[in-house]
Amino acid sequence: MTGPMLLLLITSALLAQIGAGAGIAFWRYQRRRARFAAPAAVAPRGAWAGWRQFRVVGREFEDAAQSQCSFYLAPLDGQPLPPYKPGQFLTFRLTPDPAAPDHPLVRCYSLSDQPGPARWRITVKRVPAPAGRPDLPPGVGSGFLHDWVQAGDVLDVRAPAGGFWLDPDPATPAVLIAGGIGITPMFSMAAWAVSHQPGRAVHLFYGVRDGAELAFGETLARFARAHPAFHLHRAFSRPRTQDLPGRHFETEGRIDLALLKENLPRGRHQFYICGPQAMLESLVPALHGWGVPPGDVHYEAFGPASLPAPQTEVVGAPAEVHFARSGRMLDWDGTAANLLDFAEAHGIAVDSGCRAGSCGACETRIVAGEVAYTHPPDHDIAPGHCLLCLAKPATALELEA
Ligand SMILES: Cc1cc2nc3c(=O)[nH]c(=O)nc-3n(C[C@H](O)[C@H](O)[C@H](O)COP(=O)(O)OP(=O)(O)OC[C@H]3O[C@@H](n4cnc5c(N)ncnc54)[C@H](O)[C@@H]3O)c2cc1C
Ligand code: FES
Incomplete structure (x- = not known):
């Protein structure tokens, strides 16, 4: 086979791949996951199928x-x-x-x-x-x-x-920022780093209301004592009288940009944030404003994230949507946030979990048509399927649900 012919074949194959993918999803976005290849000790996702x-x-x-x-x-x-x-x-x-x-x-x-x-x-x-809603x-x-x-x-x-995981490159200092129960993925990252990369600079900023809400407190303090490269900054927004500054916590107040600037050495860091919506909404833009490149700021919300993501604005074209199993033909008028909300609003029962493109529970086969995504999903979508919680119709659509 001649050189030009081979080039033509490879180019056609690539174009065919791109064409197939474009029917399922199209967006422009800054991927929030780490950009370095994982070491052999870190497995790819999907270690088993199903439950x-x-x-x-x-x-x-x-x-x-x-x-x-x-x-x-x-x-x-x-x-x-x-x-x-x-x-x-x-x-x-x-x-x-x-x-x-x-x-x-x-x-x-x-x-x-x-x-x-x-x-x-x-x-x-x-x-x-929710506060004020005991009903x-x-x-x-x-x-x-x-x-x-x-x-x-x-x-x-x-x-x-999930695509929210620690960049395994030991040369990259990591800044882990947790609010409340957002400590769970951060603890996993911190524990992995101190045992596998003890020389790596890791700064954990952990915000809670007071000492009663602090989780993993003794283990984190032990990490800090045993590993000079691990820096623990506990911020209590409303410390109790028995919570002693310098002993039980480092800062009174919330984690904000000023606290980060005060405690972080100069140089490039990878930031990981998991916490309440208010924390993400204040810190992510503040870090960008400070000049941290978007690719160095990774975050996860424990629910639908409302942060404006740098991706294509997708309204969803007016179109008919056919839910095949339910036998319902509905008109999409562009007002629903996504196909999951749309289905539920019309009484169509579909599985859901995170409602944020992470868990795959709402994954549904596309019988015909195309969708577009409002946010980049973390879940790897099977070919010919879509995530209802993030998708809108791009054309008339027939779904298996
Ligand atoms: C990727 C990811 C990771 C996560 N990791 C963790 C983790 O490590 N630890 C953790 O604890 N959580 C985590 N979560 C969150 C977790 O999945 C659940 O969302 C959380 O436990 C709440 O679920 P629930 O069933 O208890 O609450 P739900 O029953 O879903 O209720 C949620 C809230 O809605 C309120 N509510 C109920 N009815 C109404 C109504 N009619 N109108 C308005 N509000 C109503 C409830 O009172 C409650 O406050 C994670 C989520 C995601 C997406
Ligand atoms: S509900 Fe979790 S991906 Fe849609």
Whole structure:
């Protein structure tokens, strides 16, 4: 085969690939995941397909307020566990209502320790009703785990997933910023870094209301004592009288840009942020304003993120949407935030979990047509499928749901 012919063939194959992908998703965005290749010790995602059963082999509270409970999990099949990337999460299928096993809840929980071959850990914060709304029920999944799930119980779990994980390049100093239960992926990153890369500079900024809410407190203090390159900055927004500055916490107040500037040495850092929406909304733009390149700022919200992402604005073309299994033909008028909201608003039952493109629970086969995404999904979408929670119709659409 001649050189030009070979070039033509390769170019055609590449164009065909791009064409196939474009039907499923198109967007321009700054990927939030780390850009370096993972070392061999860090597995690719999707270590098993579908649900795998895990036994709860222990549970313990991590904070004095007993609002954050860790669950230790071992696979029922007894096979060794694959590695995962520190910062990734598991997806659970929970059945809080035994009378309704066909209507499970899907919830995501970050792996809260470094990867181990025998058992894994998640840490779950009990979610109360929103402030000022005692009429609303408290969080169903977290309440179920806290109140009912005990050692010996079996849970259905999907493989570790998510694109929010620590850049394994030891030359890159890491700044981990956690608010409240956002500590879970940060603890996993910190624990992995101190045991595998003890010389790597890691700065953990951990914001909570007071000492009663501080999780993993003793272990973090031990890391700081044992590893000169690990720097712990605890910020208490409303310390109690028994919370002593310099001993139990470093800063009174919230984590903000001024605190970061004051404590970080000069030079390039990779920033990882996980916390409440308000924390993300203030810190991410502040870091960009400080001149940190977007590629060095990684963040995860434990729910739908409302941060404006640098991607294509997608309105969703007016189009007919056919939900094949439900036998419903509906007119998309562009007002719904995504196809998941649209389906639910019309009484069509579809699975969902994170509602943020992370867990894959809402993945649905596209029978015909194309979608566009409002945010870049973290979940790897199977060919010919879409994530309803982030997708809008780009053309008339037929979905399997
Ligand atoms: C990638 C990822 C990782 C995560 N990691 C963790 C983790 O490590 N640890 C952790 O604790 N969580 C984590 N989460 C969050 C977790 O998945 C759940 O969202 C959380 O536990 C709340 O679920 P729930 O079922 O308890 O609450 P839900 O039942 O979903 O309720 C949520 C809130 O809505 C309120 N509510 C109920 N009814 C109404 C109504 N009619 N109107 C308005 N509000 C209402 C409830 O009172 C509650 O405050 C993560 C999420 C994601 C996406
Ligand atoms: S609900 Fe989790 S990806 Fe859509």
